[in-house]
Amino acid sequence: MKFNWSRNLFVYLLIAVAAAALFLSVFPSSDQRPQEMDITAVAEAIQKGNVDSIVVSGDDLRVTLATNEVRRSRKDEAASLLETLAALGVTPEQLRGVEITIDSSGQSNNWLTLLGSVGPLLFVGVLLFLLMRQAQGSNSQAMSFGKSKARMISGDKPTVTFDDVAGCDEAKQELAEVVEFLREPQKFASLGARIPKGVLMVGHPGTGKTLMAKAVAGEAGVPFFSISGSEFVEMFVGVGASRVRDLFDQAKKHSPCIVF
Structure with missing residues (x-):
């Protein structure tokens, strides 16, 4: 992996x-956020002439003091800023020295x-x-x-038959019985016969062992599983045995079939 x-x-x-x-x-950091100031303290600062401007954004207030310090506050939601300040004792004369701006972009x-x-x-x-x-x-x-890495070839549409194998007449004759076993296993089972558990093919590389095995599966019309021995070898203990078990589980599900 x-x-x-x-x-x-x-x-x-x-x-x-x-x-x-x-x-x-x-x-956010404390440097970026202005300090909170109660609306009552804002009213007292206006009465003392310590407020230069107020920016109203909805119910939020941005108050700039005479010392150029910025404070933030909130007004009453049910009243306007002028009504809130008037209720706290701020007179219109005291508000004349304060620049009040309405920020219409507060919603955005x-x-x-x-x-x-x-x-x-x-x-x-x-x-x-x-x-x-x-x-x-x-x-x-x-x-x-x-899981097993075996490649399965379906037997519904065989691609290789004995006609595709040149020569090897003796091997074909010996394997013909295996083909009959695979085609009609119930027929032989009713007579008490047992299908061979395996067939040993001996030959040098390139002599057609894999082609012959595919031809047997194609003649019998059964699935063909092909896997090399190196695919069972892994550095982790137990993986190879697990793949062998999974291979035979797949073969049992598609029985009768050939595992090569």
Whole structure:
């Protein structure tokens, strides 16, 4: 199983950046956030002439003091700013020295603030979803690690028969009985005969052993499983035996068949 370090490192870096952005959006630094100021304290500051300007954005207030310090406050939701200040004892004469501005973009700013808070969270969620899918894929690969890698050729449409094998007449004659066993196993079982558990083919590489085995499966019209011995060898203990068991489980499901 190969582990793609570069891709996983990139994903982890993205998660770290998204987490940092989420933290900063939810918990901004104290330098960026003006200090809170109660609306009563705002009214008292106006009465003392210590307020230069107020920016109204919905119910939020951005108060600039005479010392150029910025404070944030909130007014009563059920009343306007002038009504709220008047209820706290601020007179119109005291308000003449205060520049009051209505910020009509407060609604869009609220949406941008919400997007800035939720966006990183959604980004982290998508990354976690991708990581979970990758982990599931790794688990499925791990689960299939002990599965057989045998290749199956269906017997419904045989591609190789005895006609495709040149020569080897004696081998064909000896294997003809095996073909009959595979075609009609019930017929021989009713007579008390037993089909051979296996056939040993001896020959140098390239003499046609695999072709002959495929021809037997093609003549009998049964599935053909092909696998090499090296595919059973693994560095992990028990994997080879697991693949052998899985191979024969597949063969039993497609019985009668040939395993080569």
